[in-house]
Amino acid sequence: MDFFYSYIALAEIYVLLGLSTNLLVGIVGIFSVSQAAIFGVGAYVVAYLLMNTAVPFLPALLAAAALCVALNILVTLPSLRVSGDYFVVTSFGIQLLATAIFTNWTAGTGGAAGLPGVPAPLIFGQELIEPGAFLGLATAGMALGCLGFWLIMRAPFGRLLRAIREDELAVAALGKSVLRAKVSAAALAGAFAGTAGGLYATFLSFIDPSSFDLDASILLLAMVVVGGARTLAGSIIGPFVLLALPQALALIDLPTSVAAAARQLIYGVLLIVFMLFRPQGLLGEKL
Amino acid sequence: MLWLHLLVNGLVSGCALGMVAVSFSLIFATTKIFHVAHAGVYSMGGYLTWSALRHGAPEPLALLIGIVACGLLGALIQKLLYERLARSGATHLVVLIASLGASAVLQNIIAGVYTSNVLRFALPWADRTVPIGGVLLSMTQIVTVGIGLATYAGVMWFAHRTGLGKRMRAVASNPFLAEITRLNPRDVHVVVVALGSAIVCLPGALVPLDLGLQPFGGVPMLLTATIAMIAGGVGSISGAFVLAVAIAVLQNLSLLVMPGEWSIGVTFFVFVIFMLFRPRGLFAT
Numbered sequence: 001m002d003f004f005y006s007y008i009a010l011a012e013i014y015v016l017l018g019l020s021t022n023l024l025v026g027i028v029g030i031f032s033v034s035q036a037a038i039f040g041v042g043a044y045v046v047a048y049l050l051m052n053t054a055v056p057f058l059p060a061l062l063a064a065a066a067l068c069v070a071l072n073i074l075v076t077l078p079s080l081r082v083s084g085d086y087f088v089v090t091s092f093g094i095q096l097l098a099t100a101i102f103t104n105w106t107a108g109t110g111g112a113a114g115l116p117g118v119p120a121p122l123i124f125g126q127e128l129i130e131p132g133a134f135l136g137l138a139t140a141g142m143a144l145g146c147l148g149f150w151l152i153m154r155a156p157f158g159r160l161l162r163a164i165r166e167d168e169l170a171v172a173a174l175g176k177s178v179l180r181a182k183v184s185a186a187a188l189a190g191a192f193a194g195t196a197g198g199l200y201a202t203f204l205s206f207i208d209p210s211s212f213d214l215d216a217s218i219l220l221l222a223m224v225v226v227g228g229a230r231t232l233a234g235s236i237i238g239p240f241v242l243l244a245l246p247q248a249l250a251l252i253d254l255p256t257s258v259a260a261a262a263r264q265l266i267y268g269v270l271l272i273v274f275m276l277f278r279p280q281g282l283l284g285e286k287l
Numbered sequence: 288m289l290w291l292h293l294l295v296n297g298l299v300s301g302c303a304l305g306m307v308a309v310s311f312s313l314i315f316a317t318t319k320i321f322h323v324a325h326a327g328v329y330s331m332g333g334y335l336t337w338s339a340l341r342h343g344a345p346e347p348l349a350l351l352i353g354i355v356a357c358g359l360l361g362a363l364i365q366k367l368l369y370e371r372l373a374r375s376g377a378t379h380l381v382v383l384i385a386s387l388g389a390s391a392v393l394q395n396i397i398a399g400v401y402t403s404n405v406l407r408f409a410l411p412w413a414d415r416t417v418p419i420g421g422v423l424l425s426m427t428q429i430v431t432v433g434i435g436l437a438t439y440a441g442v443m444w445f446a447h448r449t450g451l452g453k454r455m456r457a458v459a460s461n462p463f464l465a466e467i468t469r470l471n472p473r474d475v476h477v478v479v480v481a482l483g484s485a486i487v488c489l490p491g492a493l494v495p496l497d498l499g500l501q502p503f504g505g506v507p508m509l510l511t512a513t514i515a516m517i518a519g520g521v522g523s524i525s526g527a528f529v530l531a532v533a534i535a536v537l538q539n540l541s542l543l544v545m546p547g548e549w550s551i552g553v554t555f556f557v558f559v560i561f562m563l564f565r566p567r568g569l570f571a572t
Contacts, residue, residue, distance in 0.1 A: 029380055033387065088323075090558070092510045096506070218388075257398075269392055272389060287378060
């Protein structure tokens with residue numbers, strides 16, 4: 001049963017993270033492969049605060065989210081001035097830079113060995129160690145994120161973001177600030193990713209750079225693409241489908257080195273196949 | 288004299304990086320596709336050449352096999368992926384995601400077949416050193432500089448002196464006009480992606496002579512190359528090559544003040560500076 005709870009909790013954390021990617025890639029139409037890096041920053045900040053200071057869980061989570069908001073604005077700002085292809089470079093650059101920092105800044109991140117022993121979240125005097133107990137927190141986090149996403153998409157701001165994707169020039173001609181809208185979207189995406197990171201670190205109680213590298217960003221993109229971009233339903237179903245995949249793969253007896261490559265290979269194939277034959281994913285709208 | 292060594296190393300790796308930048312620039316300027324899968328083709332080139340050597344092919348033949356295979360791989364990617372996507376009216380974003388997928392597929396095929404451990408080219412001549420002007424250069428470095436400069440010259444000659452090269456530049460500068468004047472942009476795209484992929488096999492095989500083969504080495508290389516292309520000005524072959532050399536020199540000289548793990552930071556810093564002050568690049572056309 002714990003195994004099943006873990007799967008659900010992890011998928012819920014990835015739903016929260018997927019919302020961040022969906023917002024940028026699906027809604028605003030900015031290609032991003034650096035959300036895993038922001039996710040990582042959230043995870044490391046929460047882990048560091050819980051392990052080295054007396055800051056309780058919720059304020060630590062809030063601090064991580066706030067930092068990720070600032071960070072996401074900072075990294076998107078320079079390249080928003082220029083065309084989309086420059087953003088691709090920024091995005092890859094941020095991702096590789098973040099991996100370099102996670103791996104090499106041993107004092108803060110534990111380096112390649114990672115940080116073991118992140119304490120479980122303590123909420124209202126309850127320590128959420130068992131996956132079943134944590135599930136409540138993850139569900140609450142996901143529900144809040146989904147509610148926020150849904151409300152924003154219904155609001156004028158959501159329409160503005162979608163309009164920017166369709167025709168940036170027309171939006172600017174109507175007197176709306178495209179830059180401000182994009183920066184707000186980036187900030188929101190940062191908050192989602194940071195919170196997801198904090199939950200991830202406390203749930204697994206161990207983090208290392210491999211959870212936040214380029215491959216993780218590709219997995220995340222595959223989740224959004226397979227589930228379906230632009231819709232809430234797509235963001236929810238994607239992580240559940242893709243996280244079930246490694247379990248299915250575990251049934252085939254592959255050596256560990258090949259298994260990791262095979263998993264990543266499947267994510268790549270999924271990206272290609274869905275883009276070729278079903279760009280709207282399972283439950284999304286056409287990209 | 289450490290700085291002189293680093294300067295020379297930078298110039299040499301700049302020639303290798305320049306080949307990646309020039310080949311990417313050819314593809315990007317003509318097809319307007321941000322060909323992320325180029326990183327996978329780069330790695331594939333190295334591994335195929337290594338395999339050919341392993342099976343007893345002499346060095347030039349092994350390299351030739353790698354080049355031809357990469358060219359075919361590029362043509363396949365253009366034909367089976369990009370052309371289909373273009374026909375179904377895919378947006379830029381969709382093409383990018385597909386390209387990222389293709390890159391992941393290529394790299395993980397390599398990781399699955401050859402494992403992700405570092406493989407060594409054991410070539411007896413590669414580490415032999417020759418003193419030139421007070422600096423010891425390895426044969427690998429001399430060959431890299433020679434092939435790098437020859438490739439740059441060859442691409443310049445191709446783009447400006449041959450009929451196909453002129454057609455390529457015509458398609459790059461105005462696809463619509465090229466279509467109605469029957470320059471067949473679609474065929475040109477296939478040729479250009481094949482050519483770029485063939486070229487990237489050269490650094491793909493030369494860089495690992497020093498550092499060994501790794502399935503995922505292509506991504507940082509490609510990122511640096513695209514930064515060189517943007518800083519040099521999109522569409523300028525010379526710009527891409529010169530800036531690649533400059534960035535590689537800067538990366539190497541930065542070793543004087545900080546450890547090598549942070550060289551990606553130096554590269555990215557160059558990009559941010561250009562974004563802020565000269566987003567169209569130095570040699571913009």
